[in-house]
Amino acid sequence: MWILSFVFQMPVTVGPYGQSQPSCFDRIKMGFMMGFAVGMAAGALFGTFSCLRIGMRGRELMGGVGKTMMQSGGTFGTFMAIGDHGTAIRHSITTL
Numbered sequence: 001m002w003i004l005s006f007v008f009q010m011p012v013t014v015g016p017y018g019q020s021q022p023s024c025f026d027r028i029k030m031g032f033m034m035g036f037a038v039g040m041a042a043g044a045l046f047g048t049f050s051c052l053r054i055g056m057r058g059r060e061l062m063g064g065v066g067k068t069m070m071q072s073g074g075t076f077g078t079f080m081a082i083g084d085h086g087t088a089i090r091h092s093i094t095t096l
Contacts, residue, residue: 031080044068
């Protein structure tokens with residue numbers, strides 16, 4: 001678990017006048033993680049409903065819900081990362 005906390009650390013700001021902004025990669029990474037979390041939550045809701053609706057129970061239900069959560073998280077995380085990437089590029093162009 002310490003590896004994830006080392007990899008996903010956000011940069012520390014310097015101060016009120018010399019604040020450093022997160023890098024482009026940090027913004028993309030943060031957008032992906034936020035989107036992945038939201039997608040996982042949505043996948044849990046929709047996956048549970050759809051799996052129960054078609055009659056899954058037990059281990060099959062857990063597998064179906066987990067698969068839906070991962071798919072939703074990956075998809076939404078990717079789109080959030082792309083959106084944050086566009087924002088990061090736009091911000092870096094306007095500050096030049």
